[in-house]
Amino acid sequence: MPKLLILSQHADEYTRLIQSAALPELEMTTQPAEDCEIVFGEPNLIRDALPRLPRLQWVQSMWAGVEPLLGAAARRDYVLTNARGVFGGLMSEFVFGYLLAHERKIFQRHEAQKNKIWDHSPTGTLQGKTIGLLGVGSIGAELALTAKFFGMNTRGYTKESETSNHVDIYYHGADVRAFASKLDYLVGVLPNTMDTRNFINRDLLGALPPHALLINVGRGQTLDEYALLEALNQNKIAGAVLDVFAQEPLPQDHPFWTTPNLRMTFHTSAPSFPKDITQIFIENYLLYIEGKPLKYQVDFKRGY
Template sequence: MHQLCIISRRYELYRQLIENAALPELALTDNPAEATLVLADPPLLTGRLEEFLNLHWVQSTYAGIDALIRPGLRKDYTLTNIRGLFGQLISEYVLGLLFSHQRHFARYHEQQQQGIWRQHHYNSLAGKTMVILGTGTIGQHLAQSARALGMTIYGVNRSGETPNNSFARVFPIEQLTGVLPQADIVVSILPATELSNDVLNAESLSHCRDVLLFNVGRGNAVCEPGLIQALESGAVAHAFLDVFKQEPLPATHPFWQHPRITVTPHIAAESFPEQVMEIFKTNYLRYVEGKPLQFQIDFERGY
């Protein structure tokens, strides 16, 4: 019998879903010393890893697992995350904010409250160039969606290899500053790795001109003082930020009051428990059959 411990802010819902699934040879436990398997929100598990004396496998409820791969944490277990669920949600977030920004919808709402009839010039997104940092399943979905709107899509990843024809071209991350001058829109979907730390900084962003910047990957990718400098210089016209180095974002942080930064509280793509459970069920059945698990994390690469 395999013993599963659930550590999540959605504990009750996950417990109900597990019980309803009636998976073979699986029992629930709240005792970490008994558990061989864990279904967890990574930030909630980080400080408790050492309590699990017989840990074999952790299924993350998030795509982001950076909380579990920090230096000094144990790596003597199999870690899997969830993938393939967030492309649609991230695309809705990015494109929704793009539409609103380009068409001045917030400004028109303010004018409505004041009874002001005033038109503002706008441009179509067709013909714009979007540079997507991170070309995994989320980046590919966004590329496909943006390309359908008439945009040219360039990708940036570790290898420079092109995953599909939604990208006009893909560049290795070492050539980032070579592609940024062509961008109208920059979207970071990078995972948290040493390679992505502060990749969008004052120097790299200085190669941009009046771009719209989105960070929907991990907060470590953006050098926060560097972004402020890029906004002041005009390299970045507006930044839409959903992830940050420190979350929740401190109330005194300058991003809150900056007129050309839009802050959202890490809501671009939520992990819906019912979808997470489908991945867990598939992986669990593979686990009991001794098959390789899907979406395994390489602790060295960080994804």
């Protein structure tokens, strides 16, 4: 009977959700023990427990990002799967919430109301605008689908994959400036890997039109923070919405807090709802006990 270790701030809720699923042949614990063969948990807690898990076979991460379990010296003698597929819809809500707030001047109207001004100034529309997706995995594909729903043009920049049919034009390799030119919106959905560090840099930001808005929901390390500060302070782009940061929580003295036209959302763009994440675990557990290949496997070398 496989023994499952649950490692989470919300371990009680996850335990209850898994119990109510009545899975075959499963023993559960929330304390690391020598005989634990499966871990379902948050990557930072898992990293600390790894030395005490000699019989580990499989780790199901509760998050999409698994950086704490990567790195050159990290243990790799188990199958690592992450949370995927459930974030696309939530991320779409986040990204399009901010795109619409921008077009519809939601903050400007709010200020007008405070000042008792009947602000009937014209509003924008997403129809016909162009969105550029930096990274087109399952989340990028969902963003492309939503963009098409709202009548937008879509561009995608990827290493080589061209899997989503909702992307009008794909760009790769050195075409990054061509990709960025004429974008109304640039959305970063990159994971944190050796190849993606500071990918959103001065060169890329400089290729955007001055009315463009950057939204970063990938990882903070993929953005050159100084290049963004320069671009915003010199009005090279119209604004930025940042959900992720190289250091979280952001230090109190970081200039981002007070940079004009920069909105921070404190890593809340795609919450891991326990009900959704437990479904992923259950799906994979049923494959596991039948000895079949697991879904959403992470390549330790590639980093996602």
